[in-house]
Amino acid sequence: MDPSLEDTLTSDPSTWVGSSLVSVRQITPSGLRLMFDVSQEMKTIVRLVGGDDRLKHKILANVFYEASTRTSCSFQSAMLRLGGRVVCIDQLNSSVKKGETLGDTIRCLENYADVTVLRHPIIGSAAEASTYAEKPVLNAGDGTGEHPTQALLDCFTIQDEFSGKGGISNKTVVLLGDLKHGRTVHSLAKLLARSKIPGVTLRYCSPDSLRMPEDVKREVAGYGLSQVEYVDLKEAVLGADVLYVTRVQKERFSRLDEYEKVKGSFIVDADLMSVAPKGMIVMHPLPRVGEIKEEVDKDGRAAYFRQMENGMFVRMALLALVLGRRCEPQGYQTKN
Known part of the structure; x- marks a missing residue:
């Protein structure tokens, strides 16, 4: 990432207008607080009236060169709920099959859309794309690198789940599973560190071969x-507030036997929940592939479906900010 982009997104909405989001390193502590505020506004609007038309006549290009359900659909839903429209592109149905470069793809799409969301298998691809772009590029995951919008929705979920109990402050967060390949946990750990919220502790639990990378721990x-x-x-x-579970990412292994050795190393089930703190929530970026048993879904501490919905609110907030349509909420009074 271009170092000049670091610490550029602040509590001043004007710093977001026209900006790309390629890394959590861009987000200042005050910028994170702004994201919390606007995401909460979006949640209120959706709950009360379903959305508004602040992004009417705006178009989102949704470019996904890796499989996605939640990120892709939540960005589409976010744009539609704010009155905008979406065009979708994937690797199988684009000129990438003909050898088109990433730069040319981005330049092409800017002729048709106001903002581009990009998921790409190569680390640094979103940052590269932003150098070609005149309009915002939003990183929806670049290989095993970063997933900044997931980190934003994860932090918002923790803040929201513990509203009235200090939010993220003084919380112990356990990151579990494939910490080596998991771009979600890489971004979340970095954003929690950068937030400067007091009293946060991170615990890492993983198979030895899938430990958190040293460069992330150093940062x-x-x-x-x-x-x-x-x-x-x-x-x-024990004593944890958040258990953040990730799947072992089969697609990142070069050898199937190496995946088979570690895929069932840690399972969250009713037995584990019986010894977990009563106030601990369980999160997961999804999809899950057996690491959380379905029996846990009925436990009130299972927050992963609420977390999924929060992704739409956060991405609504992000789109509104980068397209200069934050708008102070009007006419959305909470009903008594």
């Missing part, structure tokens, strides 16, 4: 955030 340590590694899941959740 987090640079902000003074406490990090502890665990090998026993029941020990890791």
